[in-house]
Amino acid sequence: MNRANLVRPRRWPLRARLVAGFSVATLVVLVAAGAFVYWRVDFALDRALDTELAHGVSTLGPIVGDDGVARDRDAAEAIGLAWQVVDDDGTVVDHGGPAGTTPMLVTSGYGKHDVEARLSTGRASYRIRAVGLAHQRRLLVGVRRDREDEALRELLLQLVVAGLGTLLVTAFVGDRLARAALRPVERYRQQAAAIATGAADLRLEVPAGRDDEVTRLGHTFNDMLAGLERALERERQFVAEASHELRTPLTLLTGRIQLARRRRRTSDEHERILDELAIDLDRLARLADQLLQVGAEPVGGGESDLAQVVARVVEERRVADPAGAAGWEVELLATTTPVGIADHEAERVLANLLDNAVRHGAPPVRLVVDRPGPGWVRLTVSDAGAGMPPALLATATQRFTRAEEARSRTGAGLGLALVAGIAERAGGQLRLCQDGQHVARPDGVVDLDCDHGAGLTVTVLLPTAAEVTD
Numbered sequence: 001m002n003r004a005n006l007v008r009p010r011r012w013p014l015r016a017r018l019v020a021g022f023s024v025a026t027l028v029v030l031v032a033a034g035a036f037v038y039w040r041v042d043f044a045l046d047r048a049l050d051t052e053l054a055h056g057v058s059t060l061g062p063i064v065g066d067d068g069v070a071r072d073r074d075a076a077e078a079i080g081l082a083w084q085v086v087d088d089d090g091t092v093v094d095h096g097g098p099a100g101t102t103p104m105l106v107t108s109g110y111g112k113h114d115v116e117a118r119l120s121t122g123r124a125s126y127r128i129r130a131v132g133l134a135h136q137r138r139l140l141v142g143v144r145r146d147r148e149d150e151a152l153r154e155l156l157l158q159l160v161v162a163g164l165g166t167l168l169v170t171a172f173v174g175d176r177l178a179r180a181a182l183r184p185v186e187r188y189r190q191q192a193a194a195i196a197t198g199a200a201d202l203r204l205e206v207p208a209g210r211d212d213e214v215t216r217l218g219h220t221f222n223d224m225l226a227g228l229e230r231a232l233e234r235e236r237q238f239v240a241e242a243s244h245e246l247r248t249p250l251t252l253l254t255g256r257i258q259l260a261r262r263r264r265r266t267s268d269e270h271e272r273i274l275d276e277l278a279i280d281l282d283r284l285a286r287l288a289d290q291l292l293q294v295g296a297e298p299v300g301g302g303e304s305d306l307a308q309v310v311a312r313v314v315e316e317r318r319v320a321d322p323a324g325a326a327g328w329e330v331e332l333l334a335t336t337t338p339v340g341i342a343d344h345e346a347e348r349v350l351a352n353l354l355d356n357a358v359r360h361g362a363p364p365v366r367l368v369v370d371r372p373g374p375g376w377v378r379l380t381v382s383d384a385g386a387g388m389p390p391a392l393l394a395t396a397t398q399r400f401t402r403a404e405e406a407r408s409r410t411g412a413g414l415g416l417a418l419v420a421g422i423a424e425r426a427g428g429q430l431r432l433c434q435d436g437q438h439v440a441r442p443d444g445v446v447d448l449d450c451d452h453g454a455g456l457t458v459t460v461l462l463p464t465a466a467e468v469t470d
Helices: 014-063 073-078 147-194 213-260 267-295 306-320 343-360 390-395 417-424 466-470
Strands: 083-088 092-097 113-114 126-130 138-144 328-332 365-370 376-382 429-434 437-439 456-463
Touching: 014 073, 014 083, 014 138, 073 092, 073 343, 092 456, 113 376, 147 213, 213 267, 213 306, 306 328, 306 343, 306 365, 343 376, 343 417, 417 429, 417 456
Parallel strands: 328 365
Antiparallel strands: 083 092, 083 138, 113 126, 126 138, 365 376, 376 456, 429 437, 429 456
16 A cells, blocks of 8 residues: 555555444544543542542531631541631641641632642642631641542553553454455455456355355345356357358358359349349348347337337238238227337337238238236237147247248248347237147236137237336
C-alpha cells in the first residue's frame, strides 16, 4: 500500500477496513466505558470527602466560642481533620489537627475550595470548606485529598493499560475473524479466475451443511455458471444445427454451378439456370432470415390486439395471393384481445403458423381467436392435412425438427420454434394437438380439449396485457 492510499481508507484492502472499523468501534466503546467508570469513582470519592467535611463543620461549629477558641478540645481533635478559626484579617485564632498557624485558605469567601488541581501530586492537596462564624470570623475545615487523587491516578492508569490491551486483543481477533471470513471469498476468486481462463466443468467449492452469506454467494455463482454453461451449450448446438442446415442449400448451389460449367450453353439455358439459382438463393435467404430470428436476443415489451393483427395479416395475404388464401376460415370470437407482445411479434407468430399450415397441411385452414378464460387470449390454427406423427409432437417445437416426409418440401423446421420462443417469453405457451393427443408445457394453466379433428391444430396461449403488467 503506497503512501497516498494510506490516507484514503476506501482504497485499503477489505480486511484492513474491517479490522480498522472494528478497532475504532472498540476504541469508542472503551473510551465511553472508561469515562463512565472514572466519573462514577470520582463522584463517589468527592461525596466521601464532602461528607467528611460536613461532619467536621457540624461538630466544630457548636463548640467554637465567641472568642474563636474551641471550648471542647477533645471533641475538636476527635474529628481527625485540620481546622482553623480565622479572623477577617487572616489571623489564625485557633487551630487543630494537622493545621498550623498559617491560614489554609488565603482567599476570602465561603463554600468548598480545592487547594491545587485535581490529580495533583503535591503534598498540600486539600479540600477545604469555609463557613461563617460570629464576629466576622470563618471556620476552615480541611481534609487531605492526596489519597483520593492517588486512587484516581491509579484508576486512570489502569483504564489506559486495560484499554490498550483490550484494543490490541480485539484488533488481533478481528483480523483473524476477517481473514477467516474472507478466505472463502478469496478461494471463490481464484476458482473464478480459473474458470475465466477456460477451465471447463468447474464449480465453486461450497461447504455443505452451512447457510450463510458466503455460502449463498457460492450457490448463486454456481447457478450462474450452470446457466452460462447451458446457454453456451445451446449456442454451440444452434451453430452446429445451423451449419448443417445451411450446408444443404450451399451444396445444391455449388452443384448447379459446377453442372452449368461442364459445357457451353445457349443464352436460354443460362437464363433457365439463373432462374433455378435465384430460387435456391431465395430459399437460402429465407433460411438465413429465420436463423437470425431464432438467434436474436428477445427485445420484449410492447402490446398489441391479437384479433386486429389476425384480421390485418389475413386480409394482406388474401390481397397478395387470392388463390392460396381462398380456403381460409377466420373466426374472431373476442373483439378485444390485448396481449403483451408487440405488433411485429404477433405478425411473426401468425405468419409462421400460416406458412406451416399451407406448406405441410391442406385446406381448409381455420383461424380462431377467443378468450378461453380470465386473463388469457387464445389463437388456434388448424388444417385438414395429414398432420405429423404423434411421436414427433414432443420435439416439434425444437429447432430444425421435421418429419421425414416433410424434408422434401421447403422449410427448415424453425417456424414452430420461433412461435414457441415468442409465446414463452410473453408468459404464454404453445400447444400442438393431433388426433386427440396434445403436448404442452407441464405447467399448463388453461385446460384445453383436443377434439379438433384429424389434422394438426396449433394453439398459442398468451396472457392479456393487463395480466403481463401486473
